[in-house]
Amino acid sequence: GSYAYSTISSPLQHLKNITVYGSGLMGAGISQVAAQKGYAVTMVDLDEKVLDRSINIIKASLHRVAKKQFEDNEIKQKELIDFTLSNIKTSTNSSESSKDADMIIEAIIEDIYQKQQLFGSLDEITPTKTIFVTTTSSLPIKEIAKVTKRVDRFAGLHFFNPVPQMKLVEVVRTGEINDETYETLMEFVKNLDKTPVACKDTPGFIVNRLLVPYLLEAIRLVDRGVADPRDVDMAMKSGAGMPMGPFELCDFIGLDTLKSIVDGWRKSGNIDPHIVAPTKMLDDHVKEGKLGRKTREGFFSY
Ligand code: 3HC
CATH class of the missing domain: 1.10.1040.10 (N-(1-d-carboxylethyl)-l-norvaline Dehydrogenase; domain 2)
Structure with missing residues (x-):
């Protein structure tokens, strides 16, 4: 395929495979914007039907994006849509989807126990290098991270709805995060053509x-x-x-x-x-x- 849209830059060489848990509006939007930039995205949810619906949400949104980007060029529009969709896989199998992930982005229901359970089990099956990200808007990152043995490679990325349109992402740091993880996430957000702002792990972050x-x-x-x-x-x-x-x-x-x-x-x-x-x-x-x-x-x- 064409890599015309792929802009993965060198500080992010080690960030290629991204697994997104939860395929609601947030998960779908994040999968879309990452796939648009050439990341290999696996979107995981419990049920095929939910995943099908998310792919349809992504298709509808991609049509808007492509139309805006390539106004009168239907060939280019189709290229962007096909390129993006070719970078998204869906799966209902958690362990299969996570063992090669460079980054896990969690966008499941806002329930601390479910998030802890997910990250606790992912901690056992993913390589130590894998960065863990939660997209929670309301829960303390530290409380979720503490169930893992990688609190230094754990952060929040808070996206806004509609994800493909809103420019901001809050990069939420706990006291334990290491510099490399933080910098990788700042670069990742910029690479999505979005604006990162750093914020401490506090209620509501900034926005x-x-x-x-x-x-x-x-x-x-x-x-x-x-x-x-x-x-x-x-x-x-x-x-x-x-x-x-x-x-x-x-x-x-x-x-x-x-x-x-x-x-x-x-x-x-x-x-x-x-x-x-x-x-x-x-x-x-x-x-x-x-x-x-x-x-x-x-x-x-x-
Ligand atoms: N995918 C891709 N692009 C989309 C889109 C989608 N799902 N939805 C809207 N857009 C784009 C359109 O293509 C259009 O782009 P253009 O102006 O560059 O041509 C632009 O957004 C405007 O869309 P419309 O003309 O259809 O509609 P509006 O002008 O009414 O804008 C809106 C829609 C972008 C949603 C605008 O009303 C808006 O910015 N609203 C505020 C949204 C906001 O505050 N979000 C944050 C909520 S808080 C949050 O998410 C945090 C959580 O933790 C609670």
Whole structure:
């Protein structure tokens, strides 16, 4: 095949095979952007059906990317799509997919026990050189890493939705990470044409630590009857230049995801209790299964 899109540079020579666990929206997006750059990606999930759905998500997104990159050149568009898809394998067999991995990226459900169990078992079957990465947005990296014997080769990479579009990746360092791992991850992120920022292992890292209190305050403002969600969204888009209003963004992120971040912070006791006080509107929506865009109903209907 053509390697026209492959830009793996020398500091990353040893980083070729990437195994991504969890093929939800995050896992699919990360697999896509890595495969676009020529990494050999294996996407692992428990069930073939879920993997098929992820490949379809990737195909749809790739069409947008290819169209944008090669406006009137259908041949080039097809080349990029074929090149990327040829770099992605799917598998339901964990040990087979991991024994040759240079890096494991975990993007499974936000549950500390499941993440610990996964990394604990991967620690036994992957080579010592393999770097472990979690994409958690709400759990302490240190708590996940401690089940392995490679806390120095363990970090967080926090991507944003939609992964192929958003430029930022937070590179989250624990106190134990070694320089080589940290530098490899910074280079890896740049190699994906994204912007890395370094951040300590703290609740919410940078973006969510600022964004989530803002979203909660928007919900409280509506709860207090100050304005309705549509007007709040209009205000923040037209008055503060946000691409999406806070309610639209809540629905985009997923109200269950947002709630799990807030609940986690509250439990940790590390954040001002006023900031993480429960909001009735959010809790009620989640109870009713109105989780946002993915269920076609959240603060708005889709
Ligand atoms: N794949 C590839 N490209 C995509 C895409 C996808 N899934 N979704 C959107 N895009 C691209 C489009 O191709 C388009 O590119 P262009 O402007 O260069 O031509 C661009 O994004 C804009 O898309 P649209 O015109 O279709 O739609 P919008 O202008 O409404 O933009 C948006 C959509 C990019 C999602 C924009 O509304 C946005 O930036 N919203 C805020 C998103 C955000 O804040 N994300 C972070 C959430 S927090 C998080 O993820 C952390 C977690 O831990 C909670």
